[in-house]
Each structure stands twice: as structure tokens, then as C-alpha cells.
Amino acid sequence: MGRSPCCEKAHTNKGAWTKEEDQRLISYIRLHGEGCWRSLPKSAGLLRCGKSCRLRWINYLRPDLKRGNFTDEEDELIIKLHSLLGNKWSLIAGRLPGRTDNEIKNYWNTHIKRKLMSRGLDPQTHRPFNATYQPPAPPNDATLRHQSSEIKLTTDSFEDAKCSSGTTEETQPDQHPQKGQLLNLDLAIGPPSQTETRQAWSGNSAESKLERRVAYEFLPVAPSAAAAPEAVCLCCQIGLQRCSSCSNSCNTGLYRYC
DNA sequence: AACTGCTCCAACCGCAGTGAA
């Protein structure tokens, strides 16, 4: 038995959005807020599927979107994040305020890929084309487990028992960025929004772990393996010896830093 | 002016993750 379609396709519009549809969607979300995408089209009087409404809002109509060309700084940031995360566009977008995953994905495919190739770098591996190197698979469960164990190597405070156990891949330094490289990432990145934090940092999915890893490595005070980590709460971003605001309610497991 | 090929990006599609029942 297949999944029921997300909407009644026979009675929905497809293709480019009209100004009137945009206006209806904006007005409705202003009044009622985001969410309930499935019922939104009917409530807003739109002959669109909920997914289509959500996409239109997120990628085009949201008021906080930054339109216009990407800056060189954004370019470099995207490249750095992509080298770390792979094609995790939503995570990358979470570090670029005002940019959407779709926008970044398109920009990557049309500009940055070419830019990297002109530098003689493989856009997937971020390594020189002529290097004798077997490209790692894009972040799948196995590589995520590997990456999680890498976290364990860079700090003994960030434990993730589920991930670190069962890691059978051999560590081949040439296939992964060095610790120094990871920590050398530009720190001028905005913190994730509350929503992003809630969504990406909770749970124990591979995605969440990856997000935590990025957040961890982008922290202003990255703990070294030798010294005890500075007290920075990863989920609250509060630099206190003990963060009382999250230690009880936080389910990310990151409160160990508090 | 007409045609062709290319680029770019908005939008679609299918699947995975998540939480409620």
C-alpha cells in the first residue's frame, strides 16, 4: 500500500506562482504564522499543494531572505562548509543567514563547482584532481559514524557512545581533513536560529550529530584535546561554568559542557 | 530577425525522518 499523495493533484496548480498567489500566501502566514502546510492551501484559498506553499514561502517569500549576489566571503564559507558537510544544503544554509538551501544548492551547482574546478580541485572531495586519492562516499551513515569518532579524537568531552561504538572503518588521515583544518574554519558565522537549533540539535540522527559537530567546531573557544574544554554550553551558546538554563531540559546531550 | 545552445534558478518529485495514535 503506497503512501497517499500529499494533496489532491487534480485540483492543484503547478508551475510558476502568480503575484496574487504570493499575496494570498503572505497574507495568510502573516495572520496565522507558518506551519500546518497541508491544510494551509485550503485555508488560504490557494489551489496549491502544501509542499509547494512551504517551498514558495521558504525559498522566495520569507521576509528575512537576503536577495542578491553571494559575496566572496559567503563563497569561501560555502566551500568550507561543503568540504565538511558534503551536500547537506540545509545545514550549510543554517550558517548563512538569509540564504536558503535551494539557493545555495543552485549556486553551488552553477558557480562554485566551476570555481573549484578552475582551481584544479574536485568539487566533491575538495582535493586536487591529480592527487592519488580515493574520494570518500558522501556522508552516509558509515561516514557519519566515522566523523563522530573523529570528534571523539579531537575532544574527550564530546562523547557519543552510540556512534563511537561500532566504528570499524580504518582511519586514513589522507581521506579526512586534519583537525587543524577543521578548527581553522572561519568563525564569523551567525549562530543557528532557535528553530534550527531545536530541529537540528535535538535527536540522535546522523544529521543532528553532524550539526552538533559543526557547531562544536565553529565555537569561538574550541577545546583542545590536551586541555580541559572551556565552559561553553553548546546548545545555549552561553559561556558559563554551569549553564542552569539548559542542564535540566536540554536533550541534546551537550550540557556536559555546562 | 530567427535560430540554437547554454545558463540559471524556481519549482517539482520522491524519499527519509519524526511523532502521534
Place this chain on the structure above:
DNA sequence: TTTCACTGCGGTTGGAGCAGT
């Protein structure tokens, strides 16, 4: 534990616009 509805993500597509001939 299973099923199902819903949301979000990443890959892909289609068409508008532009440049070259």
C-alpha cells in the same frame, strides 16, 4: 511495536532569458 500523516531534504527538471551565430 506498528502504522500513518505530515514535514523537511536533496536531487532533478523545465522553462525563461541571454549570448552567439
